[in-house]
Amino acid sequence: MSDTIAFTLNDRPVEATGISPAMTLLDWLRGPARLTGTKEGCAEGDCGACTVVFERLSSSGARICEPVNACLVMMGQVHGCAVRTVEGLRGRDGAPHPVQIALAEGDGTQCGYCTPGIVMSMYAFVAGGEPPEPTLLHDALAGNLCRCTGYRPIVDAMARVAGHAADAAPPPAAGSVTGNAVLMHGATRFDVPATMAGLLALRRDHPDAWLLAGGTDLGLLVSHDRQIPARVVHVARVPELQALVLEHGRLRIGAAVTYARLLPFLEGPLAPFGAMVRRLGSRQIRALGTIGGNIGTASPIGDTLPVLLALDASVRLRSAARGARLVGIDDFFTGYRKTVLAPDEIIEAVDFEVPLHGDIFQVDKVSKRRDQDISTVLGAYLLRVEGGIVRTVRLAFGGMAATPARALRVETALLGQAWTEATIERAAAMLGEDFQPLDDWRGSAAFRLTVAGNLLRRLYMRASRPDLVVEIDQL
Amino acid sequence: MTTALIGQPVSRVDGRQKVTGRATYAAEFEVPGLAHGAIVRSTIAHGRIASINSVAAERAAGVVAVLTHRNAPRLAYRPHKGAPDPDVGERLHMLQDDQVNHQGQPIALVIAETLEQANHAATLVRVSYTSETGTTDIERIEPVLPTQKNDQGQVRPPETRRGDPEGALAAAEVKVDYTYVIPRENHNPVEMHATIAAWDGDRLTLWDKTQWVHNVADEIAAVFGIPAENVRVVSPFVGGAFGSGLRTWPHVTLAALGARVARRPVKVMLSRREMYYGVGYRPHTVQRVALGASRDGRLAALLHDGYQETSTYEEFSEALLNASRFLHSCPNVYTRHRIARMNVHTPTYMRAPGEASGIFALESAIDELAVALGVDPVELRLRNEPEQDEFKRLPFSSRSTRECYRVAAERFGWSRRTAASRSMRDGRWLIGWGMATATYPMNYAPASAMARLLPDGTAEVRSASSDMGPGTWTSMTQVASDILGLPIERVKFTLGDTRLPRAPVHGGSMTMASVGSAVQAACRKAREDALTRGGANDVTEAMRRLGQPVEASVDVQPGDASQRFSMHAFGAVFAEVAVDPDLGETRVRRIVGAYGAGRIVNPKTARSQCIGGMIGGIGMALMEHSVVDGRNGRVPNANFAEYAVPVHADAPSLMDVIFVEEDDPHVNPLGVKGVGEIAIVGVAPAIANAIFHATGKRIRELPITPDKLL
Numbered sequence A: 001m002s003d004t005i006a007f008t009l010n011d012r013p014v015e016a017t018g019i020s021p022a023m024t025l026l027d028w029l030r031g032p033a034r035l036t037g038t039k040e041g042c043a044e045g046d047c048g049a050c051t052v053v054f055e056r057l058s059s060s061g062a063r064i065c066e067p068v069n070a071c072l073v074m075m076g077q078v079h080g081c082a083v084r085t086v087e088g089l090r091g092r093d094g095a096p097h098p099v100q101i102a103l104a105e106g107d108g109t110q111c112g113y114c115t116p117g118i119v120m121s122m123y124a125f126v127a128g129g130e131p132p133e134p135t136l137l138h139d140a141l142a143g144n145l146c147r148c149t150g151y152r153p154i155v156d157a158m159a160r161v162a163g164h165a166a167d168a169a170p171p172p173a174a175g176s177v178t179g180n181a182v183l184m185h186g187a188t189r190f191d192v193p194a195t196m197a198g199l200l201a202l203r204r205d206h207p208d209a210w211l212l213a214g215g216t217d218l219g220l221l222v223s224h225d226r227q228i229p230a231r232v233v234h235v236a237r238v239p240e241l242q243a244l245v246l247e248h249g250r251l252r253i254g255a256a257v258t259y260a261r262l263l264p265f266l267e268g269p270l271a272p273f274g275a276m277v278r279r280l281g282s283r284q285i286r287a288l289g290t291i292g293g294n295i296g297t298a299s300p301i302g303d304t305l306p307v308l309l310a311l312d313a314s315v316r317l318r319s320a321a322r323g324a325r326l327v328g329i330d331d332f333f334t335g336y337r338k339t340v341l342a343p344d345e346i347i348e349a350v351d352f353e354v355p356l357h358g359d360i361f362q363v364d365k366v367s368k369r370r371d372q373d374i375s376t377v378l379g380a381y382l383l384r385v386e387g388g389i390v391r392t393v394r395l396a397f398g399g400m401a402a403t404p405a406r407a408l409r410v411e412t413a414l415l416g417q418a419w420t421e422a423t424i425e426r427a428a429a430m431l432g433e434d435f436q437p438l439d440d441w442r443g444s445a446a447f448r449l450t451v452a453g454n455l456l457r458r459l460y461m462r463a464s465r466p467d468l469v470v471e472i473d474q475l
Numbered sequence B: 001m002t003t004a005l006i007g008q009p010v011s012r013v014d015g016r017q018k019v020t021g022r023a024t025y026a027a028e029f030e031v032p033g034l035a036h037g038a039i040v041r042s043t044i045a046h047g048r049i050a051s052i053n054s055v056a057a058e059r060a061a062g063v064v065a066v067l068t069h070r071n072a073p074r075l076a077y078r079p080h081k082g083a084p085d086p087d088v089g090e091r092l093h094m095l096q097d098d099q100v101n102h103q104g105q106p107i108a109l110v111i112a113e114t115l116e117q118a119n120h121a122a123t124l125v126r127v128s129y130t131s132e133t134g135t136t137d138i139e140r141i142e143p144v145l146p147t148q149k150n151d152q153g154q155v156r157p158p159e160t161r162r163g164d165p166e167g168a169l170a171a172a173e174v175k176v177d178y179t180y181v182i183p184r185e186n187h188n189p190v191e192m193h194a195t196i197a198a199w200d201g202d203r204l205t206l207w208d209k210t211q212w213v214h215n216v217a218d219e220i221a222a223v224f225g226i227p228a229e230n231v232r233v234v235s236p237f238v239g240g241a242f243g244s245g246l247r248t249w250p251h252v253t254l255a256a257l258g259a260r261v262a263r264r265p266v267k268v269m270l271s272r273r274e275m276y277y278g279v280g281y282r283p284h285t286v287q288r289v290a291l292g293a294s295r296d297g298r299l300a301a302l303l304h305d306g307y308q309e310t311s312t313y314e315e316f317s318e319a320l321l322n323a324s325r326f327l328h329s330c331p332n333v334y335t336r337h338r339i340a341r342m343n344v345h346t347p348t349y350m351r352a353p354g355e356a357s358g359i360f361a362l363e364s365a366i367d368e369l370a371v372a373l374g375v376d377p378v379e380l381r382l383r384n385e386p387e388q389d390e391f392k393r394l395p396f397s398s399r400s401t402r403e404c405y406r407v408a409a410e411r412f413g414w415s416r417r418t419a420a421s422r423s424m425r426d427g428r429w430l431i432g433w434g435m436a437t438a439t440y441p442m443n444y445a446p447a448s449a450m451a452r453l454l455p456d457g458t459a460e461v462r463s464a465s466s467d468m469g470p471g472t473w474t475s476m477t478q479v480a481s482d483i484l485g486l487p488i489e490r491v492k493f494t495l496g497d498t499r500l501p502r503a504p505v506h507g508g509s510m511t512m513a514s515v516g517s518a519v520q521a522a523c524r525k526a527r528e529d530a531l532t533r534g535g536a537n538d539v540t541e542a543m544r545r546l547g548q549p550v551e552a553s554v555d556v557q558p559g560d561a562s563q564r565f566s567m568h569a570f571g572a573v574f575a576e577v578a579v580d581p582d583l584g585e586t587r588v589r590r591i592v593g594a595y596g597a598g599r600i601v602n603p604k605t606a607r608s609q610c611i612g613g614m615i616g617g618i619g620m621a622l623m624e625h626s627v628v629d630g631r632n633g634r635v636p637n638a639n640f641a642e643y644a645v646p647v648h649a650d651a652p653s654l655m656d657v658i659f660v661e662e663d664d665p666h667v668n669p670l671g672v673k674g675v676g677e678i679a680i681v682g683v684a685p686a687i688a689n690a691i692f693h694a695t696g697k698r699i700r701e702l703p704i705t706p707d708k709l710l
């Protein structure tokens, strides 16, 4: 047991002592560390002013730079990591980094308060060697709000340096922390088990402890609600939870796999899932957030959940007492933010069959704002049409009920029917029987129903007349 | 030797500091012995505090003090009205009584060693209330005329009439008569407000986020009953404000009060949520606009009747109707401005206050008239172009509307527009083109500056202005370098400190005109002095010969130009939208804005201001909305997750800004009109008009969210 959190900060080893492991990295940086270049604009993961970069080596020895929101990360999560803040950014000759120069010269800063966060997002993008394609640039910057500049100069500055920026930083120290870690200070104990057995034992003995994966949901309790947890169990270092395997046409995703790691697997037939995940939160959120966390939160607007419903996924749960059990996703959600997960259980993984070539698989996220926004309605659909007849169909929606849910009546109206516009119209008319959505200031019930109906029509259009559907990104 | 720096696209002089994280904002100053304050806020909108129990909070770890109305020192609260304060009413007095006037009103301050401890202890303060009936539902309030005409009454009279508007409307061949609603919007700068207060005897230093250091000093001096000279306010960098930093808000007083009681420096930083309960907002407005015209498109009648929310303790009002009185030519005009008093905290000026809202209504109505007449919207405006300001009966000092319409329309390709709505498409997307006129007054206020030339050929120039983002540091350095004939690296401009010569409020787009003119005059004087005394015709050489500093301080005052001219910046905004007919999603694809804004000191920073304003306008048009719960005044979306502001992907790929050449010798010595505010004006109506063109749906209530289009 230790009250020392050891990590690498701007290429130097540091030991933070005398602080709660539940303190946020942002509070630590701006407080005890007096590194105020990292800004605070919301403390809720929404603005990106607090963006710092986590660096690590990939298995092949390449440097991986991921932007994260320091306001969502607990210090216990930082233990053993390499962190870079704006103060630790340099160009080759010790001058400012090329992204900094490009932003300053390109007038990508006005009041300057969003600027260090934007600089760090730019740095992560440039260091990752991605090409300056507009969608990638927007994607990389989506998590950084700027209220002053109108964004254009920022995007232009990033386009100029992307692909060829000098980087003087030495490679990050390889993961220096192995084995279980227990961090403790003040009222909080923070466990980082390194084995499944260790995790299950902690879960059994301390069912009330916060089970922490990326912290993009839980971290808000600390940074926003100012709660001080007595006990946190961080699941991310358990190897089984990090598994990501594609075999025999099934994809198994460990619960602690982040969206950032998952994305390369959501290609080919799973591309519509990938396109949606690219609009889940921001890069900063996707570097931390996990699919297990999305399932664990069980929000009616959790974005991956309707997709998992459409894909007929199964959730693998595990406990020390009863070992593993598989629960079909249809049976997993029991009510508003309620699931079948027992107090001593953890989510180990989720897996599903990858759609076959020729299957109709689509995902649509409707939100007020293009990026970084909570879904108003999310639809995910998997259909198999053979000989013009709908042979299998699973249609799932988020934002339409207290849990993510399938539109069972609509499915029935489609199953075995001819795949035509008339059928889709008839089926769409059944939506009102499947759902009585909430009426609130986020969206009226009538609006949600209309949108869901139009999504079904769009599903048909996309599948039958793709030339007629111009996606928003193509505009 | 540099020449003609004014007008050059100089990069920001403080850019390096900002991109390296070395620019220091209010909450970041290192002050030894700092304690942290957390504000406890009321959870009712109107009533009295029946009991407040702070025992548990006082006993919590690290707590230094808990201040409530029961134990807080009585404060002087001498009368003080700064320019941004409403003329009628009185600011809330902090912790002086048990009265609750709005949801989220500060009712206690917890001071502790660390922020975590202060926040935790704040949750332990137990409060009970006696609620009184009040109202926070604007739909249930009968608006009233402001109680009295004030100094500004001549500029902003609540009711004006020329000709016979009602008669002309009744007789008009074509008329439109609709009501437009804009909900409350919050400034939401990315930096939250923060103040650090430190006393030394009866002298106080405040590190504060503000657009006007001197007003903070004056107000806090009045509150504490001490001379204003005793209060020093430091605010070198401001992380955006858009008006939220104009007034001196309650948390500033609380920080100073806390520091006095704790006998050590105290920092109070608002959370994002608190930013919705104590630093003002753009008020909810409801506006009826009725237009009457002849068949050939000449305006015969214009009635604009608007009201906005304000608090029960102050009468805030903004220039909602000003533009309607002079923007288009019309012989019969009626305007009336009323207020709806509610149990909310006082709204304040937000980027282009009044104009942004009023012109949304006016320019939407003009578009509706164009549709009713079957006349092109640009043509309709040209037919009603006034010869002079028909309200003030004064000539315009300059007015480039015609030129703005012409160049913006040309750049936009307006001539290819097909008139009928729903007539343009891209695949399934409905395409719409719309436009609107923009205007914002030229404001020029007294300002002072000091220029000091040094023997080594460098110069220091000072004025207590502020730079919340537009580039004051840069443009002032440019003006000074230009006048002094020194390279820009040799001129150091300083702002944001009450120890510097007094500047007016950094708002109303008046900084360039006022502070710029003062800097220009101070540099001219110093230069002439140096050249005469040094006997050279170049400042560097003169200073080398002189071997000692030369200093000049100058105060500038606006002359009588405002009695002789109507002075405004004008512009035209054109927008293209694509609307998804199935989902109601709107994307702004292009915006072109042309502005006649006098001389442009720095086209780079000015352009940046304008596209920033365009994005602000997109936010206003499509997403920004502080939802107010009519039952209790709570704002359920008081955060950045649910109060949507535009993100990168919302920025149109084409945002074109054109500055029309304008040489206006009347406005001020520099010939500038300012661009900070006009940049947002006209954007929302241009988008709303484009959406009508795309969909055939006229949305008269902002923001235009997908649900309104299905």
Ligand SMILES: Cc1cc2nc3c(=O)[nH]c(=O)nc-3n(C[C@H](O)[C@H](O)[C@H](O)COP(=O)(O)OP(=O)(O)OC[C@H]3O[C@@H](n4cnc5c(N)ncnc54)[C@H](O)[C@@H]3O)c2cc1C
Pocket (backbone or CB within 6 Å): A044, A045, A046, A210, A211, A212, A213, A214, A215, A216, A217, A218, A219, A235, A241, A255, A256, A279, A280, A281, A282, A285, A288, A289, A290, A291, A292, A293, A294, A295, A296, A297, A301, A302, A303, A304, A345, A346, A347, A348, A372, A373, A374, A375
């Ligand atoms: C700015 C922002 C934007 C966001 N945008 C979106 C969005 O667009 N769409 C969306 O769906 N969500 C969004 N979220 C929510 C969040 O990012 C996701 O729900 C994410 O998947 C949570 O994963 P996590 O690892 O961070 O979860 P954590 O916060 O670590 O945990 C979430 C919950 O799951 C439980 N849990 C985690 N792992 C396990 C496990 N192995 N076994 C059992 N229980 C577990 C935790 O105990 C906790 O209750 C956003 C959040 C933020 C802050």
Ligand code: FES
Pocket (backbone or CB within 6 Å): A039, A040, A041, A042, A043, A044, A045, A046, A047, A048, A049, A050, A051, A069, A070, A071, A072
């Ligand atoms: S402070 Fe806004 S995302 Fe962290």
Ligand code: FES
Pocket (backbone or CB within 6 Å): A108, A109, A110, A111, A112, A113, A114, A115, A145, A146, A147, A148, A149, B190, B239, B240, B469
């Ligand atoms: S420059 Fe002010 S928020 Fe981006």
